[in-house]
Amino acid sequence: MTATIIDGKAFAATIREKVAGHVARLKSEADLTPGLAVVLVGEDPASQVYVRSKGRLTGEAGMKSFQHSLPADTPQADLVDLVDRLNRDPQVHGILVQLPLPAYMDSEAVINAIAPEKDVDGFHISNVGLLGTGQSAMVPCTPLGCLMMLRAHHGSLSGMNAVVVGRSNIVGKPMAQLLLGESCTVTIAHSRTRDLPAVVRQADIVVAAVGQPKMVQGDWIKPGATVIDVGINRVPNGEKTRLVGDVDFDAAVQVAGAITPVPGGVGPMTIACLLANTVTACCKMNGIDPPEDLTA
Numbered sequence: 001m002t003a004t005i006i007d008g009k010a011f012a013a014t015i016r017e018k019v020a021g022h023v024a025r026l027k028s029e030a031d032l033t034p035g036l037a038v039v040l041v042g043e044d045p046a047s048q049v050y051v052r053s054k055g056r057l058t059g060e061a062g063m064k065s066f067q068h069s070l071p072a073d074t075p076q077a078d079l080v081d082l083v084d085r086l087n088r089d090p091q092v093h094g095i096l097v098q099l100p101l102p103a104y105m106d107s108e109a110v111i112n113a114i115a116p117e118k119d120v121d122g123f124h125i126s127n128v129g130l131l132g133t134g135q136s137a138m139v140p141c142t143p144l145g146c147l148m149m150l151r152a153h154h155g156s157l158s159g160m161n162a163v164v165v166g167r168s169n170i171v172g173k174p175m176a177q178l179l180l181g182e183s184c185t186v187t188i189a190h191s192r193t194r195d196l197p198a199v200v201r202q203a204d205i206v207v208a209a210v211g212q213p214k215m216v217q218g219d220w221i222k223p224g225a226t227v228i229d230v231g232i233n234r235v236p237n238g239e240k241t242r243l244v245g246d247v248d249f250d251a252a253v254q255v256a257g258a259i260t261p262v263p264g265g266v267g268p269m270t271i272a273c274l275l276a277n278t279v280t281a282c283c284k285m286n287g288i289d290p291p292e293d294l295t296a
């Protein structure tokens, strides 16, 4: 018996269709078009590809897309000025500043300059605090996408043992908060965890978010467990490169009950949730109840 493959690509397409439906309704009923601004500093080719695909999918959902590309040596004050302008622009409901920023910048200061209600990444300290206290927050897109797949596969997650491998502010920590909100028993493991394989073997749900190709081995997985692979690692493959996750998929698929592939798992869900968060932000800013099928 091999694991059920959780098809994030197909699931993301259904979410984008729902988003498009809500966008069409906002246009006809409230004369509102949700708008997403994406800001990219520097010329990292992977980031450019990713930003372009976000722009395309934003347009396909009927939303407005605003892209700002700044040179790699842009002073931080100029970036903050742009964020300020976007904060005040009524056509912009969501602002995403692509990370990582150049090393000389203070990323926290830039992120916290985004108006919290337009912070569709959910990285602003007020959204982090709201999520951590169980209040209505803008939820980070990658953990939100992971949660949607887990809910669709399991229904209730109550009482399950969840192990999140990785403690980043953008995935590990918010993922743990969401799973706690679902009444899981949550462990956050990381590079200093003692006997990581033994910790992972306790998990009914494993979320791997460490950024190391194939780090989570097949024999770490409890038979029947659900494995969510957040890793997007580009590794050499002959002349080209290919994407692999943080989980050794070929081994884990033999043991797990369900598993997300890379590519075609978490990545497409992240973008779908970004569009969903932008619709949610647009509704909240205009005193409209946000659609319930798009939020955590």
Ligand SMILES: Nc1nc(=O)c2c([nH]1)NC[C@@H]1CN(c3ccc(C(=O)N[C@@H](CCC(=O)O)C(=O)O)cc3)C=[N+]21
Binding pocket: 050, 096, 097, 098, 099, 100, 121, 141, 142, 232, 243, 262, 263, 264, 265, 266, 267, 268, 269, 270, 271
């Ligand atoms: N402020 C900010 N917010 C982000 O959400 C953010 C960011 N910065 N910086 C970069 C990372 C990376 N990220 C991805 C999203 C989707 C795919 C995705 O759709 N991947 C496809 C494959 C794409 C390919 O083939 O390259 C897949 O997994 O199937 C990948 C990577 C969002 N990020």
